[in-house]
Amino acid sequence: MAKQEWKPGNMVYPLPAVLVTCRDEKGKDNILTVAWTGTVNTNPPMVYISVRPERYSYEMIRSTKEFVINLTTKELVWATDFCGVNSGRDMDKFERCKLHKEEASVVKAPLLAESPVNIECRVTEEKKLGSHSMFLAKVVAVHADEEYMDEKGRFSFAKAKPIVYSHGEYYRLGEKLGTFGYSVKKKGKKKGKKPSKKH
Numbered sequence: 001m002a003k004q005e006w007k008p009g010n011m012v013y014p015l016p017a018v019l020v021t022c023r024d025e026k027g028k029d030n031i032l033t034v035a036w037t038g039t040v041n042t043n044p045p046m047v048y049i050s051v052r053p054e055r056y057s058y059e060m061i062r063s064t065k066e067f068v069i070n071l072t073t074k075e076l077v078w079a080t081d082f083c084g085v086n087s088g089r090d091m092d093k094f095e096r097c098k099l100h101k102e103e104a105s106v107v108k109a110p111l112l113a114e115s116p117v118n119i120e121c122r123v124t125e126e127k128k129l130g131s132h133s134m135f136l137a138k139v140v141a142v143h144a145d146e147e148y149m150d151e152k153g154r155f156s157f158a159k160a161k162p163i164v165y166s167h168g169e170y171y172r173l174g175e176k177l178g179t180f181g182y183s184v185k186k187k188g189k190k191k192g193k194k195p196s197k198k199h
């Protein structure tokens, strides 16, 4: 079968769909859904979010240089969609989605209590790209809910039931296909050099 050539477009899918929380200088809080997000550096830990300037949250993040990335789960899928199709200009999305706030430890923006992982971020740079402005940010604190820890105290992402976003649709994750480095692990041998987990 032949492959079709398509016009250039955004085709890196699936993506996370995260709930980004922010607080303006007067203390008003808001949430927006963001799929244009990801990790850009290991050390120091750095992330990005790309936000259209017309979003209500844009000015809040631009002026305070702070936001929180809250990871989403199956339980949060309705709120993830709702916060992505309604503006904080018109309503209090925390109230409408029955979501609760917790104080962050470094930034002023609130954490979402219902999210299993909250990533506090401080903007280091804004890059205007066209339709969106990319906020590059340093991770300044991370909170992980103990509810999802296994018996060894390790955080289990599988337990948290994360969701992904692909071409306008939300999915939960399916079966585990392998673990990091399994492709180079020698069968039956316990000793040997472990592949580096550093990306």
Ligand SMILES: Cc1cc2nc3c(=O)[nH]c(=O)nc-3n(C[C@H](O)[C@H](O)[C@H](O)COP(=O)(O)O)c2cc1C
Pocket: 017, 030, 031, 032, 033, 034, 035, 036, 037, 050, 051, 052, 054, 055, 056, 057, 058, 080, 081, 083, 084, 085, 086, 087, 088, 089, 132, 165
């Ligand atoms: C799944 C999903 C992903 C989204 N990703 C982005 C994004 O990466 N950047 C962005 O600016 N808006 C994105 N949006 C749209 C905003 O979340 C939406 O316009 C929201 O109403 C903005 O809220 P605000 O006006 O309260 O800031 C996304 C919406 C959905 C449903």
